[in-house]
Amino acid sequence: MLILGIDTATSAIAVGLSDGERTASALRIDPKGHAEHLAPLVGDLLAGEGVSPGELTAIVVGTGPGPFTGLRVGMVTGLTMGHALGVPVHGICSLDVLAHQALCDECESGRPGHRLRTHGDVLVATDARRKEVYWARYRVGAAPDGRQALLPLTQPAVDRPAELPADLRELPTAGRGPVLYPDLFPHPVGPLDVDGGVLARLGALGLRDGRDMPVEPLYLRRPDALTTAERGAGR
């Protein structure tokens, strides 16, 4: 098994490889450069690890939520590579990846983790632009097989940070939300950006567990336009 992970849901362009145990990652921060830099970054990562594209067995993409234009670059890259290489493509919510990075002891060293560092809840808040954040709340709990697991408590959502309940904002918070709104998210925890290696490893774990990982973009907002009927109705 050799999985390529791609996430472009944040200002970072994150790629990674995982064989289920060992992972490798590469990252480039460029909020407007996803279309430009993603493919070369993937190419360099594969070359650096001595892997040819044909050796990949699956691809997993971060499905957001994230600014639309960047998000689509990663998703269409993953979908097209999967088609060209004849391997399946899976999707994982980008906020899930950040939550795992925040909670999982061993994630940061890039190894599969079963022990989670923090007990309790964690918030992930990323930049949704327009003075809003994409966010979701997670809890460390027990999976049906007894292992510790990270459980999403909420669906991903987009809101103005000041409109989130205070007890939610007080939680340890991963992502760039606390960087942008330090007064509103007083307890930042690393990491800021998705780690492509962790994404790839989560994909490997999901495949092992037979989890359904649909490749559906999480836009959370409808396109910014009124239909002629809505304009006529004076909206």
Next chain:
Amino acid sequence: MSSDAPLVLGIETSCDETGVGIVRGETLLADEIASSVDEHARFGGVVPEVASRAHLEAMVPTIERACRTAGVGLRDLDAVAVTSGPGLAGALMVGVASAKALALSLGVPLYGVNHLASHVAVDIVEHGPLPEPTLALLVSGGHSSLLLVPDVTHDVRSLGSTIDDAAGEAFDKVARVLGMPFPGGPHIDRAARSGEVALDFPRGLTTGRDMQRYRFDFSFSGLKTAVSRWVAAREASGEPVPVADVAASFQEAVVDVLTRKAVLACREHGVGHLQIGGGVAANSRLRAMAAERCAAAGVELRVPRPGLCTDNGAMVAALGAQMVLRGRTASDLSLPADSSLPVTVVQS
């Protein structure tokens, strides 16, 4: 063209059509399109975000369809080409990212090409090798350009372009004034057939000093306003609006200016060939008047069939194949999507 001619797949996502074409040398093998135009109709115009979302959904299925139609596998490809600009930024990026993913996965060269040059190159797969230099009139919802093309793979010169609305944009706006749905071009064309050119609407940039300063440029904004005012005055007076006559008169004004300047450019630059492309090239009156005026001026007119005039992937594949055939260096995998790529930059 022999079977060892380069097999090139082209991707076009600069506006609302997800186009994938496959060309072998100068032979068209597949031209598949997924259009989101119906989704835009209820907004009364192309909404960039709606277009981009549709591109993401349609990209891989359209690639699959093109391969099936062409009877080739992706592994047979010799190169991939993609529209890198100009166009809607978010829409372009879907195609550019997908093309890069193909090039990276298959280990083949990538050519990022100009949308407008592709509109010129597409006629190669329709009517054979392009006579160079050729003169090209490209008219669509986003562009109105007169180009001098000594070499479609690397030397495209702009003689003029619209200074305000594109020709197709004027068709859409006037259609809206006349209560016709989006996109307006086909509706105006149809209505005009039963109308008379009875109204004298202005021909922008065609007289006096404008013909010196803006010799090969266009302006359709004043025309659109003149039509709107005329219709509004008519409605205010309580008289019925003669829709067919307005459509015919408006269309005549647009087509008159486009063909007059195109033929003049041929004459002044000593070019014996005019090619018309872009969505407005599907207009029947434009085709008829261009044929008439080119014949009178001794200029050979080439207009691809309507399906190849509107945005499509075949035109990108056609230009990509020319790049390969003429030994152009491939683009870098880090090529950006450039929404305002100048028409003179054929490859990025």
